[in-house]
Amino acid sequence: MSEELSELLKVRRDKLAEIRAAGINPFPYTYEKTHTAAEISAEYKENDEVSIAGRIMTKRGHGKASFAHLQDETGRIQIYCRQDIIGEAKYEIYAKLDIGDIIGVKGHIFKTKTGETTVKVADFTILCKSLHPLPEKWHGLQDKELRYRERYVDLMVNAEVREVFKKRSRIVSLIRHSLENKGFLEVETPILHVLQGGAAAKPFETYHEALDMPLFMRIAPELYLKRLVVGGFEKVFEMGRVFRNEGISYKHNPEFTIIEIYQAYADYNDVMRLTEELITTAAKEVLGTLEIEFKGEKISLALPWKRITLVDALKEYGIEIEGKSEKEIQELAVAKGLKDYAKASAGKIINVLYDKYVEANLRQPTFIIDHPLATSPLAKKHRSKEGYVERFELIIAGMELANAFSELTDPIDQLDRFESQAEAKAAGDDEAESMDEDFLRALEYGLPPTGGVGIGIDRLVMLLTNQPSIRDVLLFPHMKPLPRSKPSEAETEILA
């Protein structure tokens, strides 16, 4: 708190003191409400007695009477308070209430001249004195920085924002229930990892004091979930937060929510169908349609979704790599202006070319399938194509929504892949997988044929709620701290 309070803050603190001086607790403990705003609007009956509670969002005083709107989680309801009903002393307190205060109201329902269902205040109780003024009633809170930093205000004032997060909750719930109905078991695996693995990404590092050891925040739950399939859980999934130490953009936040699903005795074709089903079911239930609009663009989620191999997708954008040797592909990279990749592996170059020339152009739902072996260390070799794996990525509106494989189940092959990853790591690739001996041991016990998929929940929610940035579907997106806040002791210690 700054020493110098602005006039507006001072006024509210003075009012708080007045309330206390009048012997009223401005922060009481409970309140018994009988109705919500939505219930009253829907089941309106003249003269019904109700008890409601909510935040004052508008206020119109008329001398000895006053209108206001209370907002609860379900919506707004008008209240009408008259001095001759509640008495002079109480009305004086009522008149001093501010927009933003939370009150409970008991009274009878009536309809005003203009036909609005309204509660006539017989009694009211202050439930929380608000000390900050709310944003303007007409324009609300627009400033993006403030909206993200003070999401609580954003939610109070912007109904559309509340809707987005309600939809997010429904989407998550629908996916969870779809999987439960199919016999999948929801599990939780460690978030603090000893090794870096399960995805190509840079982890956040942390430290366990008592054990005196470094730890990584997980970048994916993949390797633990496959251990569970080894253990005999044939259908498992985990929905949870993962952490990746990379840049921030409209589709990247350092922590995000992923759902990973593993099904024994299935391959990537099965998992592709499952992915289609989960997403279209959620879309139908939440939006009532598969024809959606995202950032002004029409996208059809109607099945079936296009499937095309990565090599063919490149060909569609004028990049021919079929039958080319590694050397020729390196030359192609240089010709395309990717000078840094003159000595990279063919697989790496193919991925970069794909990222650069193909992905952003894929607008309608598309499964890109059969990726190069070199960049897919956890995927099973393709059953018929040398040098490729059985893998797909789902792209919608230029965003990667899902990534999946026929999981690599051969422990000898997995060891080879880890060894190549170790070489890459030694050569400076800080996203390479760690050698995970326990995971290899699990595979040696035997992982049945398994299909696995990871779906980015935040991006899916963006798509289904037509939100242009991942920040708009995260309640508290990552923000740099403002300069005035001084670092905590812990931060000072770490930075020292």
Add this chain to the structure above:
RNA sequence: GACCCGGUAGCUCAGCUGGUAGAGCAUCUGCCUUUUAAGCAGAGGGUCAUGAGUUCAAGUCUCAUCCGGGUCACCA
């Protein structure tokens, strides 16, 4: 990390080629017992993100820094 745009009252925004800061809402005072962007009359409220510089004079021009947004790069 590079480039572009932005930061002015609690909120939403004006502020021209440099001349000393404005509106609406909100707040305060008075009037007002069916209003709803209530109304009428009056008042208060600003380190113009921060710090330097140019200038007689800077919200405005220059540089640096911070925060945010966007594009690209990085990135599954």
